[in-house]
Each structure stands twice: as structure tokens, then as C-alpha cells.
Amino acid sequence: MTTDRTDAPFIIVGGGMAGDAAARGIRMVEEDHPIVLLTTEGSGPYDRPPLSKDPLASDLAERVDRQTSSEGVDVRTRARVRRIDRKGRRVVLQDGEALEWRGLVLAPGARPVVPAWARVPDGAEDLEVLAFRTLEDARALAGRVEEGCVPLVVGGGFVGTELAAALAKSGHAPALAYPEDAPLGRVLPDPFPRLMARYLEGLGVELQPGTAFRSTETLASSAPEAAPRRGGAPGGV
Ligand SMILES: Cc1cc2nc3c(=O)[nH]c(=O)nc-3n(C[C@H](O)[C@H](O)[C@H](O)COP(=O)(O)OP(=O)(O)OC[C@H]3O[C@@H](n4cnc5c(N)ncnc54)[C@H](O)[C@@H]3O)c2cc1C
Structure with a gap:
């Protein structure tokens, strides 16, 4: 993570378990500072391991939800980061929106290999x-x-x-x-x-x-x- 003291939010790229843990870690030392979490998925962070253990459960989404926004985190779904402007200290989203950061966490995980x-x-x-x-x-x-x-x-x-x-x-x-x-x-x-x-x-x-x-x-x-x-x-x- 790179850091600089400004009013800009902490930005977390990635809505997986690592992104959620990063948000909670920042919240432990920064009670009020804005945190924005960006994920390409349609929902906020959730536990992935239960998906393959009970994939047909009707309440799966509720059971795995990590409730990251209850920590005062601005969770933005379907928000893909296209570019990181290190000099300008901002991320640029797919739709062109640019967000400045005070601190940036990269937690974009992995994608399945489709042979x-x-x-x-x-x-x-x-x-x-x-x-x-x-x-x-x-x-x-x-x-x-x-x-x-x-x-x-x-x-x-x-x-x-x-x-x-x-x-x-x-x-x-x-x-x-x-x-x-x-x-x-x-x-x-x-x-x-x-x-x-x-x-x-x-x-x-x-x-x-x-x-x-x-x-x-x-x-x-x-x-x-x-x-x-x-x-x-x-x-x-
Ligand atoms: C079905 C399944 C079962 C599993 N079971 C177990 C288990 O039993 N035990 C175990 O230890 N591990 C298990 N794992 C592995 C474990 O879930 C992963 O190691 C863990 O989810 C990795 O978390 P992560 O946050 O690093 O990345 P990910 O979960 O991959 O999350 C990455 C996030 O980053 C987002 N992202 C990526 N690129 C961008 C971008 N450009 N802009 C914005 N957002 C972006 C993605 O949308 C995603 O939300 C399992 C995995 C799966 C898929």
C-alpha cells in the first residue's frame, strides 16, 4: 500500500476476502476516514469457499455476505478499474470516472483459467x-x-x-x-x-x-x- 495524508479516501481495488480484510484493517486504525472498495462483481465482498460446498442453497448470498458496508465502507459494485495513475495518485474506472486516493490497496485476486x-x-x-x-x-x-x-x-x-x-x-x-x-x-x-x-x-x-x-x-x-x-x-x- 502507498500512503499520503490527504482528505482523499482509501481506495481498495478488489471485492474479495482480501479486499474485505483490508477494509476492516484500515477501519481499526482510521475510525472515520472514507474508504471506497471497488469490485467488478455484482455484489460486495463475500466468502468464496462455501460456494462449492453448498452451491444450490437458496440463502447462499445472505450466508456468505461479509457485510463490508456495515463498517462504513462505500462498496461500489460493477466498478472495474481500468488504469492506475500513480503520478496523479488516482484510479481510473472503466466508465472514465477518476478517484483520488490517500492510500491504495490492490487486491484483485485471480480469475479461473478457461483452457x-x-x-x-x-x-x-x-x-x-x-x-x-x-x-x-x-x-x-x-x-x-x-x-x-x-x-x-x-x-x-x-x-x-x-x-x-x-x-x-x-x-x-x-x-x-x-x-x-x-x-x-x-x-x-x-x-x-x-x-x-x-x-x-x-x-x-x-x-x-x-x-x-x-x-x-x-x-x-x-x-x-x-x-x-x-x-x-x-x-x-
Ligand atoms: C469455489 C471456491 C471454493 C474455495 N474453497 C476454499 C476453501 O475451502 N479453503 C480455502 O482456503 N480457499 C478456498 N478457496 C480459495 C479462496 O476463496 C481464495 O483464495 C480467496 O477467495 C482469494 O481472495 P482474494 O480477495 O485474494 O481474491 P478474489 O476472491 O479473487 O477477489 C478479487 C476481487 O477483485 C475484483 N477485481 C479484479 N480486478 C478488478 C479491477 N480491475 N477493478 C475492480 N475490481 C477488480 C474481483 O471482482 C473480485 O471481487 C475457494 C475458491 C473458490 C472459487
């Missing part, structure tokens, strides 16, 4: 790929599942495995594809991946071990049997 094979070519309306990271992604997934789509979860790491288990426990058992022999095979030692495979199968998840996608066509052919043509394929990233 080339998961990018749906024009005209392939029967295949939809959702990356899974945000509250909006969870809402989109819930919408597809309610329409009757059977998802193919791609990725047997923590997020993909949690997502598959949570969907199955909600009565919407998906397929789960991963290149390893068992889910969590890359992150946990034996026997845990084998135990996890047994657990997921018991929940009704269709396991697809040894699956490394190379093209959108192979992705489409892995869609679960029961999937309607417009099946969702959330990336467990």
Missing part, C-alpha cells in the same frame, strides 16, 4: 461451459440444474470434488472427470483419493478417471448419459 478445449465454438448451442468461482456462477449453475441439466464437473481438485459431492447431496448427481486415477489424486496421498472415489460413487456421482480433455468435441462426448442436449459443464477450477 482452449473448454471454449465453446460458435454455433454449438447444445454445450455450455461455466467456470465456477463467483456467486453469479453459483446462481447460473443452480438455474441450469433446476432446468433439468445434468452437469459434467471437470477437475478433480478440491473445488471440483466438493462441487460434485454437494450437487449429488442435493439430488442432482453429476459426472466428474479428471486425469488422475481418483478424485483429489493430485493433492492428497493414498488412501484418501480411493476413499473419496468410493464416497462419491455412493452418492451417485458418475466418475470419469483418466480423462484429460483436448478438444470441445471430447468434452461434449463425456456429458452424462441423462443430460439433455443443453447440458451444463461447470469447470471445477
